[in-house]
């Protein structure tokens with residue numbers, strides 16, 4: 001007689017998550033349409049569309065065998081094909097993709113210490129939008145973002161920058177929540193919230209929620225820097241490999257000042273210090289709008305985030321990134337002109 005092992009699966013019930021939910025950034029810094037990073041993002045968006053299409057084509061209502069094969073789940077055959085088991089598998093998949101992403105990001109030199117802590121202390125699941133719930137210690141991320149980020153590779157023009165930005169944004173919210181009792185973080189958060197008191201929105205009104213502006217400023221800042229670093233690294237990897245394999249392409253890239261533009265674009269992006277928004281207007285959370293702040297963060301705030309979260313791995317200038325210089329040296333490329341800080345590209 002077959003013995004059926006009863007699996008007891010407990011999954012946290014999803015609750016409506018309003019007040020403690022932090023969502024994505026409406027104030028994304030605009031990037032010039034002719035910049036290499038802009039092209040990167042466009043390519044990235046197309047790649048994400050492709051992933052979505054591939055996912056939609058999978059049969060619904062059953063287990064997707066290829067997904068299970070990639071993100072191996074112990075004993076899928078024993079698991080009943082019901083909603084609960086499926087939900088559990090999906091959570092395991094989300095966590096697996098997150099862990100894959102963290103490992104890759106570390107290999108490429110990105111700061112991952114705080115991502116690991118969040119991975120340990122927060123539930124991670126797929127959601128229709130990216131959000132963090134600080135009451136339930138849960139983070140939802142879109143599957144397309146996790147999939148894209150878990151397969152990050154600099155030489156394929158997939159443009160994972162946008163997915164990486166989203167994950168770092170949400171993980172920063174989660175980490176500030178987890179670390180808020182530590183004295184250093186407690187002081188940092190208190191000072192940051194006071195700093196945005198009286199700050200004006202782009203619409204000219206005074207923010208009603210300086211705490212939220214601070215939260216979003218910190219998360220947007222961290223996410224912005226990591227994604228710009230990654231997109232620059234990706235473009236640089238592609239350009240240098242083209243240079244090595246195709247002399248004609250190498251000539252064209254030099255003619256376009258492609259490398260210098262990449263450098264100047266990086267420096268310009270890294271000079272940005274105005275981030276954050278708050279929900280304004282509406283009543284009891286209904287009908288409000290996300291209003292971007294006009295107030296720059298303080299030098300103390302920047303230094304704290306650069307050191308504590310970014311581990312001093314994302315410098316202000318292109319020339320200070322050892323990995324970028326190494327790629328250029330290997331390709332025998334010397335950049336023309338002085339390194340401008342936020343200067344205009346030719």
Ligand SMILES: [Zn+2]
Pocket residue numbers: 022023024025169170173215216219220
């Ligand atoms: Zn946010």
